[in-house]
Amino acid sequence: xxxxLTQRLLQVIPTLILVSMLIFGLQQLLPGDPALIMxxxxxxxxxxxxxxxxxxxNEPIPVQYFYWVKGVxxxxxxxxxxxxxxxxxxxxxxxxxxxxxxxxxxxxxxxIGIPAGIVSAVKKDxxxxxxxxxxxxxxxxxxxxxxxxxxxxxxxxTLAWLPASGYVRLGEDWRASLATTIMPAFVLGNxxxxxxxxxxxxxxxxxxxxxxxRTARAKGLVERRVVLKHxxxxxxxxxxxxxxxxxxxxxxxxxxxxxxxxxxxxxxxxVDAVFNRDYAVVxxxxxxxxxxxxxxxxxxxxxxxLVNPRLRG
Amino acid sequence: MTAVTxxxxxxxxxxxxPWARAWRRLRRRxxxxxxxxVVVFLVAVAALAPWVAPYDPTATSWSAVRKxxxxxxxxxxxxxxxxxxxxxIWGARASLSAxxxxxxxxxxIGVPLGLLAGYAGGWIDGxxxxxxxxxxxxxxxxxxxxxxxxxGPSLSNxxxxxxxxxxxxxxxxxxxxxxAAKVEDYxxxxxxxxxxxxxxxLRHVLPNIVPPLLVQASLAIxxxxxxxxxxxxxxxGQQPPAPSWGxxxxxxxxxxxxxPWMAFWPGFAIFVSVLSFNLLGDGLRDALDPRHK
Numbered sequence: 001x002x003x004x005l006t007q008r009l010l011q012v013i014p015t016l017i018l019v020s021m022l023i024f025g026l027q028q029l030l031p032g033d034p035a036l037i038m039x040x041x042x043x044x045x046x047x048x049x050x051x052x053x054x055x056x057x058n059e060p061i062p063v064q065y066f067y068w069v070k071g072v073x074x075x076x077x078x079x080x081x082x083x084x085x086x087x088x089x090x091x092x093x094x095x096x097x098x099x100x101x102x103x104x105x106x107x108x109x110x111x112i113g114i115p116a117g118i119v120s121a122v123k124k125d126x127x128x129x130x131x132x133x134x135x136x137x138x139x140x141x142x143x144x145x146x147x148x149x150x151x152x153x154x155x156x157x158t159l160a161w162l163p164a165s166g167y168v169r170l171g172e173d174w175r176a177s178l179a180t181t182i183m184p185a186f187v188l189g190n191x192x193x194x195x196x197x198x199x200x201x202x203x204x205x206x207x208x209x210x211x212x213x214r215t216a217r218a219k220g221l222v223e224r225r226v227v228l229k230h231x232x233x234x235x236x237x238x239x240x241x242x243x244x245x246x247x248x249x250x251x252x253x254x255x256x257x258x259x260x261x262x263x264x265x266x267x268x269x270x271v272d273a274v275f276n277r278d279y280a281v282v283x284x285x286x287x288x289x290x291x292x293x294x295x296x297x298x299x300x301x302x303x304x305x306l307v308n309p310r311l312r313g
Numbered sequence: 314m315t316a317v318t319x320x321x322x323x324x325x326x327x328x329x330x331p332w333a334r335a336w337r338r339l340r341r342r343x344x345x346x347x348x349x350x351v352v353v354f355l356v357a358v359a360a361l362a363p364w365v366a367p368y369d370p371t372a373t374s375w376s377a378v379r380k381x382x383x384x385x386x387x388x389x390x391x392x393x394x395x396x397x398x399x400x401x402i403w404g405a406r407a408s409l410s411a412x413x414x415x416x417x418x419x420x421x422i423g424v425p426l427g428l429l430a431g432y433a434g435g436w437i438d439g440x441x442x443x444x445x446x447x448x449x450x451x452x453x454x455x456x457x458x459x460x461x462x463x464x465g466p467s468l469s470n471x472x473x474x475x476x477x478x479x480x481x482x483x484x485x486x487x488x489x490x491x492x493a494a495k496v497e498d499y500x501x502x503x504x505x506x507x508x509x510x511x512x513x514x515l516r517h518v519l520p521n522i523v524p525p526l527l528v529q530a531s532l533a534i535x536x537x538x539x540x541x542x543x544x545x546x547x548x549x550g551q552q553p554p555a556p557s558w559g560x561x562x563x564x565x566x567x568x569x570x571x572x573p574w575m576a577f578w579p580g581f582a583i584f585v586s587v588l589s590f591n592l593l594g595d596g597l598r599d600a601l602d603p604r605h606k
Contacts, residue, residue, distance in 0.1 A: 018447030146580030
């Protein structure tokens with residue numbers, strides 16, 4: 001187990017280095033003088049020179065990269081040109097908002113996706129199965145920004161049940177907080193529910209055909225117990241680990257969902273940064289996202305080995 | 314395509330062309346055929362846009378601002394009096410070409426690199442695989458947004474951003490398939506008769522890994538259409554006044570209470586096109602995968 005962990009951790013290092021190069025390299029795509037673009041409306045030569053100094057734009061690219069990485073490693077993700085605040089503090093401020101949305105989305109996704117997958121597998125080739133499959137196709141094919149707009153039209157504009165936009169912190173007023181986040185969380189959870197449903201269905205179909213399920217049936221156990229205790233428990237391992245990989249879908253979805261519902265989270269931070277040409281924020285957010293994704297991948301791998309004694313070797 | 318060797322067909326008395334067999338299987342799948350029919354329809358509409366669109370998609374009319382659907386304007390009009398149906402028809406061009414071009418870019422870069430990594434192995438494979446891991450570590454849309462932001466907002470830059478972002482999937486898929494094909498008897502045989510490596514890779518390995526690539530490509534087109542709509546929605550794709558489904562949805566958001574049709578139709582168009590490519594992709598996977606007989 002220790003050998004596996006060490007090997008897996010060692011694999012992460014080159015990936016992280018390449019990710020950092022990729023993100024730093026984005027800056028090289030900017031057409032023309034980066035200082036001029038970063039300065040935006042500002043044309044004061046003194047400001048331009050300050051930017052050049054700050055980002056060491058006069059130095060060769062490998063030197064710039066070295067100092068950038070050095071800063072990142074000591075927690076300095078750069079400075080927002082527009083907000084005049086450190087990128088790290090912006091990320092720390094916005095991340096809890098997105099995490100709340102993400103947590104709610106996951107609860108919704110699990111609550112819909114797993115039961116739908118179980119029913120679909122147990123009642124294979126019946127109307128239930130077709131219905132669940134249609135739901136999954138709908139979930140995968142619906143652009144979440146469209147679903148968000150349709151929900152605002154129905155629940156905010158027409159029925160006036162929920163606020164169309166805005167955000168209230170959970171600690172401030174939990175009812176208002178839930179009211180502002182339930183629609184975006186559903187929009188985010190919908191696509192993941194569809195993916196979880198497909199994973200659960202195929203894992204359950206495989207488990208239902210396994211020897212231990214046949215044995216459980218032969219012992220005379222009621223079907224409900226066979227499905228929920230024997231098949232489901234074994235089918236859940238791949239579903240949960242594959243589900244962890246949907247974190248990327250969640251974050252990609254958050255970018256658009258937060259934009260539509262005007263929620264001041266991580267996703268809105270990157271979009272606002274893009275519009276304001278606040279490139280240090282874009283780089284910082286992408287770097288934090290990628291590092292979190294790599295860490296989650298690692299955790300999913302470790303969890304998979306932990307719950308599969310056969311793989312521990 | 315006659316060089317294609319499929320082990321599955323070896324036991325059959327009369328060898329049927331694998332593509333004919335795949336087509337026969339595909340035809341049996343209703344969902345896939347519906348998907349294919351809609352895709353053909355959408356391509357035809359996009360190609361014939363100048364002839365089938367009832368109005369000029371950029372012509373404004375202050376006397377027809379935010380008019381509800383009627384016989385004159387089947388899908389209504391937008392905030393400056395442009396015909397929504399005409400903009401949907403012209404928008405199909407942006408969406409479909411973004412889907413096709415970006416997946417073309419991803420295939421054009423990803424397949425040769427995947428073939429190289431899988432066939433050559435060693436340090437080349439190591440380096441390429443780590444780069445692919447790094448790119449896949451950044452969520453798809455976030456990387457596409459970051460790339461599009463740095464390249465500058467335009468439809469062609471959005472296509473490049475989506476294409477580059479979709480590339481690692483094709484590198485990984487091609488590499489895996491190449492590794493599997495490399496040890497097959499027909500590759501061994503080709504090597505034994507003295508074929509050069511490039512010829513083995515292109516003439517013997519590549520034709521045999523086309524089916525999974527085709528499946529992935531059709532699903533990737535669906536993803537690329539959503540990504541282009543998302544980028545245009547955020548203002549990083551097709552620039553106004555040129556029509557695109559994503560940017561139409563963006564402006565519709567401000568008029569939800571007064572003109573909900575402005576938001577309904579572009580979203581529905583994205584949904585239908587993505588759904589049909591997904592249906593086609595799922596059907597192709599079943600038809601081309603020997604395990605799904």
